[in-house]
Amino acid sequence: MPHLRTLCVYFLVALSPVMTNTITEDIDVLVFLPQNNSYLFSYERVAPAIHYAQKRLKADGGQYSGFNFNIQFENSDCLYDAFFTLADRSCGQKPDLILGPVCEYEAAAVVRLASHWNIPVISAGALATGFANKNKEYSHLTRIAPSYVKMAETFTAMFEHFTWKSALLVFEDDREQRNCYFTLEGVYHLMSNYNIESYVLTEDKPLDTDELLRSINDMGVVIMCMGADKIREIMLAAHKRQMTTGKCIFFNVELFNASSYGNGSWKRGDEYDNDARQAYAALNTVTLLRTVKPEFENFSIEMKMPFEKVGLRDCNDCENVNMFVEGFHDALLLYTIALHEAMKNEYSKKNGTEITSRMWNRTFEGIAGQVSIDANGDRNGDFSLMTMTNVEAGTYEVVANYFGVNGTFQLLPAFNTEHFTLKGGDKDHPEKTDKSDTPCKCMLITCLTLMAIFLVQCLFSLISPRPHRWTRSVSFDWSHSRSCSGGCNPCSILLFQKKLQNYH
């Protein structure tokens, strides 16, 4: 009998992988993250999250515990490092999975080659609009963080809700990481049915508040993306001209707490604080929806530990969990789910197409909450709208949420419709309104904004590395924009021309 019991135990142990669907496999993961700590997605910040995910998957003893991840980190310099590292690996040392890079330009080159080599790529970056085209060169890319176009859905939902027709996009182009530039590209791309104009600030084109406020006044709704100090300067100037009393609606986009985004703070301890507080009563901030899942707290605490240990001096806020840290954690999870499913169905780990397709159109539980990847392999995003609900105290509250998975715009109790009602009539045809005594100057301003729009789209072409026959199928209809695979320059020309025709 003891023998029989022993035999049963052995039998159960032998069967357990089958019973729990455990599959044993070695997986080579190549991760591209910057060694340079100035990035929000640097190795120091993100690597602990990937290791955390790896540990959890192993420790569970569950169906994924048979996967042995051999994770190799390589530098991403946001130029060519990652691409060259990958290109040097065609001798059978190809990884099974690539995580990163985040930077748009570098990601484009890496994803193109990885797609050619049938290797799945998951990135918490590559957020620019061009990557949404998965037809060919970006076929193996899954985006685990909500892209800029997903953020832009928040605006289309609001514009539809409030029946606004026009918007001025004002952004600062730092010409390095270009967060704001790519962020508002998403808005521009998605809101093609609206009257959208742009105003770009660069290092060499300082803020001209008079010029800008005239444009804001013409358009009614302004969506800004720039550093906190510039936002404050604009809001103060607008307040001085009584433009913060409902005549215009001001938005600020703040996505992942990078310095390139404003942080909604009016307070500086200077003589303008009082005015700024009042001005900011008209400023609404669109930001990522924050989750409060209990497991996230544990994760967050664990993420802080390495920094407390090593005490990195050159890494500000390294211990704070951001979208990239979460994203790369969830990336390993998502891949594991898809790989397991594919292998259960007799597919090899080398079948990147199959594994990629199983990551798409999938919802799973990520570290910070539910993660939903759409049918195009891009994560649906949830965003919050914050406004100042106590002007005396100058404090903010979330007044509405946008849920990307079902496209709903949820108004919270603190929401005040009056706050979002444009006072000042129809802004749809700014060129028809009464102009000043210098008609040419007015036309010039319009031209300026038109040119700025054009600038936005033209520069976007940088991220779309090779035109892929897009030139043949361009059309005035933006619904055809998918035909502009790999670069929508021609479309932007057409839009530009289309807009221009109104002035003839």
Place this chain on the structure above:
Amino acid sequence: MPHLRTLCVYFLVALSPVMTNTITEDIDVLVFLPQNNSYLFSYERVAPAIHYAQKRLKADGGQYSGFNFNIQFENSDCLYDAFFTLADRSCGQKPDLILGPVCEYEAAAVVRLASHWNIPVISAGALATGFANKNKEYSHLTRIAPSYVKMAETFTAMFEHFTWKSALLVFEDDREQRNCYFTLEGVYHLMSNYNIESYVLTEDKPLDTDELLRSINDMGVVIMCMGADKIREIMLAAHKRQMTTGKCIFFNVELFNASSYGNGSWKRGDEYDNDARQAYAALNTVTLLRTVKPEFENFSIEMKMPFEKVGLRDCNDCENVNMFVEGFHDALLLYTIALHEAMKNEYSKKNGTEITSRMWNRTFEGIAGQVSIDANGDRNGDFSLMTMTNVEAGTYEVVANYFGVNGTFQLLPAFNTEHFTLKGGDKDHPEKTDKSDTPCKCMLITCLTLMAIFLVQCLFSLISPRPHRWTRSVSFDWSHSRSCSGGCNPCSILLFQKKLQNYH
């Protein structure tokens, strides 16, 4: 004694490679050319020239006859084929030399990877301005055909000679090969000290002769690059408005007889032939200088033979030798000279940097004449200026030549200064001239042209695949434009702003 004689013969035979400096080496050459015959640089057209060069180098029995070229042709689809083919070769099968690709976008990706792998690349294409930056990503590229910027030197020489100050660039953007688009980019880039504006025609923006002629009238000098029919349409319209009598100077660029360029012909056999002939008396054509070296004739005849044999139906003018055919012939010659020199100096064939540097700053005898590569690895170009010298007969003659190697502008006996004298005063400040009764319309036209300039530069960014810290060192001074390595977008913004300031 017979033994001694035999010994001497053996000794001489054994010594002969040393005496003639013959070096024996196997060289792997990877050539990227389109299988598609619609390209002027298709495999069918160019491969015979490469084999011709190979045969001559071998047959000479001279110092280069020890090199055994193993030439492998791979398809270039002007998208990613060449790049993927190269990327798949990192397993020790890397070639010693790459010839091509010609297409700008594809060349950018191939040259970047080849430079990283220390492989010399010689192309008769990659003519766009961005490739001139050899600091990093294009470090191993030698351009064996004169780039568009080299052609543009012809215009700077003329502008200096005739003291013109302004020019309107008018080009048709076919959005495929984009010959004209890249051609006039070169002009735009080089003539930054002049007042340059642009006017772009696309499939979706048909020619509006009224609008265009107003702009031409404002600028005085117009440089056109487009198909022959559009050129004729413009010239006829200009003639009708008495603009072909010296009030404006018209140029047409025609580089390699592609259909995208005009061919200077006014004759169509239609009712407008007489007017067209008179109109074309004001049209000057800048084209490649034709050589008449006797050896070239033999080469030319030999190039025709394969086509006579196989009688390809889908290959119009395949038997004609063009710039690309010549270029790829000379490419193998240039590489051989440099390789031989490097190996004589104990460098390996794998030392791409060394071999590349020995191809630069070198003048040698090519198949069609002397070829001079500048210190930056780009071929100096010779160009001809043609005008109609007999209006009755409607015939053309070369009236001047530009020699890139020393920057001289040679006036030939048929040259007539009167023909190039702008009648109608200073066109430097078109915005200051008397405008029509619709001032805003005038301003709009100016805006239009400004936007067009902007368009040119923006779109150029497509060929410069990754911005390489260019964003940090941009400056208003175009002399710093080399700092815009890999993409001159920010500069174009600045220029755009700089130009705009004139209107404030």
